[in-house]
Amino acid sequence: MTAGLTLQGVQYRHGMKTILHDVDLTITPGKIIGLLGENGAGKTTLMRLITGSAKGKGTIAINDATVVGERKQHVSFTEQLRGFARETRVDQVVNFYRDVYGDFDFQRYQDMETFLQIDGSLKLTSLSKGMKEKLIIALTLSRRTDLYLLDEPFSGIDSMSRKRIINSILQWKPDDAIMVISDHYVSEVAAILDEIVVVKDQTIFTHEATDTIREKYDVGIEAYYESLYEKGNDYD
Amino acid sequence: MWGLKPTTRVYTKRGTTMTSFGRIFKVLTRSKFREANLLLLIQLIAIAVSLVWILITGTLSTTSLLQAVSSWAGVTYVVGFYLIARRSEQAYTQDTFRLIPVEETRLYLGNLLSSFVMFFYIVGVEVLLHLAGIGIGWNVLRKDMGSIFSAHPVDLGPNSPWDIAKVAMIIALLLLVVLILMWTTITFVHLVVSATSNFLPSASKRLVNFVLYIVVIFLVVRVAAFLIVLFSKVTSSFSIGSGLMNLWLPIGGMVLVIVIESAASVFLLKKWVETVPN
Amino acid sequence: MHFDDKIPIYYQIKTHIYHEIIMGTLQPGEKLPSVRQLALDVTANVNTVQRALSEMIAAGIIDSKRGKGNFVTMDETKITDLKTQLITEQVARAYQQLHALNLSDEEILNSLKHYMTQRGNVE
Structure with missing residues (x-):
């Protein structure tokens, strides 16, 4: 059994364009990964391929589960709750999650709801962007699973909420679970990342441990990441 | 800085669990149930407004409720069908539903069954409303019916009441199959378009999808009609039924189309249909 | 932190x-x-x-x-060793940087003394 997340020869085309090609990636259990890349580079697509929401070629395995249906048991993704009517209340959304995910831990959800100050009686339509993001994070982390995919969890969020979300991640991530956090801006999460994966030129451009980058190149993660987009960078 | 302490709570053990048919059916039904109730509420308001209108114009009688119910029932069925179909299709392209660890066959069947149950929930409410209308206007209606029957005695001829019941049952079955066929066809067309559009240029998506819908609807209707006719022809050569009994043939043909469309839809869900991106 | x-x-x-x-x-x-x-x-x-x-x-x-x-x-000796090690590291860094400015050992010592008295006055 190969534990963790493995992608082999993954390719994805959409609308007669190649979005991703030759994606090979192995992530070992327990790691927190920063998935970086410019807007539209294919970060979200990569996550959607892993969940099975997008259909591409190649092999994707989470703890040996390769079939999409089975894989879904092992992955929790920050979906944007668009399948719910706008009038749906937060607690109804929570009940939906409790119903359909056998690994949803209501106790954990309640702890996070308190910590992130989420009001269960509100309707989805009346949530602010930050509040909705916090709800999505709480729902995603409340599942006890092997892989968490957080797609740009900090976009449009004030710094106070951002810190709370980062603390929730540290607090509630199971020890051997993998967490992938995508962002096009790295500095706010750099300190909690084990590794970074950079999506560039329609493939995985770099995959390296953050402390290795700091030791080897004597630069910060943000500076390193930015240097990848400058001509003739010297970290190859 | 948050005074956050690692929790000492023992949380539920992690487990790998596929979502059962019962649970998927429950959540899919619930999302349609809310819309159905909203629709029925609007219908009740419409009936109330109609009655007030009749009261103002001054012709309110004990049969007015039945008239108001009957006149709004048709619209309710059509809108209800549309709302249920729309909710149903969302389950195939929204991550909210597609991330659930459930086999595509179960998702499909659960969704179809929930549409079915919800439509009959609306039918049930309409029947109750009609019964209420009939109950209130019973005295008037009985006299009217009595005069109709005495003026035109019903001639059952050689048919026994059992024969009539059988014919009624076949017609009911036919309507049922048509209803399911409409849903499976809508789903099939939707999924074919959704899967195909992934391979077409992303530019002018709306126009491409519009043309695609026209083409796919045309093809699906033609092929379905062909299959139903073919099935009727092939089976009619074996059967010796007559009159209304011949309805069995198109019913069989439609069931065949339902099965083919369903199998194809499940296949499309597994292989090609993507969800709407975040 | x-x-x-x-x-x-x-x-x-x-x-x-x-x-x-x-x-x-x-x-x-x-x-x-x-x-x-x-x-x-x-x-x-x-x-x-x-x-x-x-x-x-x-x-x-x-x-x-x-x-x-x-x-x-x-083991207190280990802690003492650690302390010595950390102090040495800090001093070595300061010394090297000052030395790079072409200061002699005596000048370094004097500037350090000067700094300490000045600092005391300011506070």
Whole structure:
């Protein structure tokens, strides 16, 4: 059994364009990964391929589960709750999650709801962007699973909420679970990342441990990441 | 800085669990149930407004409720069908539903069954409303019916009441199959378009999808009609039924189309249909 | 805790804990918070904290007792050595930088004395 997340020869085309090609990636259990890349580079697509929401070629395995249906048991993704009517209340959304995910831990959800100050009686339509993001994070982390995919969890969020979300991640991530956090801006999460994966030129451009980058190149993660987009960078 | 302490709570053990048919059916039904109730509420308001209108114009009688119910029932069925179909299709392209660890066959069947149950929930409410209308206007209606029957005695001829019941049952079955066929066809067309559009240029998506819908609807209707006719022809050569009994043939043909469309839809869900991106 | 993005996080955590030991905030024999608590305290990843702890255990400053947790060593000489080591590192860095400015040893000593008296006046 190969534990963790493995992608082999993954390719994805959409609308007669190649979005991703030759994606090979192995992530070992327990790691927190920063998935970086410019807007539209294919970060979200990569996550959607892993969940099975997008259909591409190649092999994707989470703890040996390769079939999409089975894989879904092992992955929790920050979906944007668009399948719910706008009038749906937060607690109804929570009940939906409790119903359909056998690994949803209501106790954990309640702890996070308190910590992130989420009001269960509100309707989805009346949530602010930050509040909705916090709800999505709480729902995603409340599942006890092997892989968490957080797609740009900090976009449009004030710094106070951002810190709370980062603390929730540290607090509630199971020890051997993998967490992938995508962002096009790295500095706010750099300190909690084990590794970074950079999506560039329609493939995985770099995959390296953050402390290795700091030791080897004597630069910060943000500076390193930015240097990848400058001509003739010297970290190859 | 948050005074956050690692929790000492023992949380539920992690487990790998596929979502059962019962649970998927429950959540899919619930999302349609809310819309159905909203629709029925609007219908009740419409009936109330109609009655007030009749009261103002001054012709309110004990049969007015039945008239108001009957006149709004048709619209309710059509809108209800549309709302249920729309909710149903969302389950195939929204991550909210597609991330659930459930086999595509179960998702499909659960969704179809929930549409079915919800439509009959609306039918049930309409029947109750009609019964209420009939109950209130019973005295008037009985006299009217009595005069109709005495003026035109019903001639059952050689048919026994059992024969009539059988014919009624076949017609009911036919309507049922048509209803399911409409849903499976809508789903099939939707999924074919959704899967195909992934391979077409992303530019002018709306126009491409519009043309695609026209083409796919045309093809699906033609092929379905062909299959139903073919099935009727092939089976009619074996059967010796007559009159209304011949309805069995198109019913069989439609069931065949339902099965083919369903199998194809499940296949499309597994292989090609993507969800709407975040 | 505020991290410098350029320096490995595990190293910064290690230095942070070493400072606490030398300052006496963490006493010899004192039990360290759990790994997850430490991670939350400094806002870092559990794996990174684990790496920092492993290095401190390897250096003999932290004793890991199976099933009980991690403790600051009771061996005071080790702590004294650690203190000496950290002081030497700091002094060496300052000395090298001043030396690079072409200051003689005497000048370095004088400027340091001067700084200390000035500093006392300001405060």
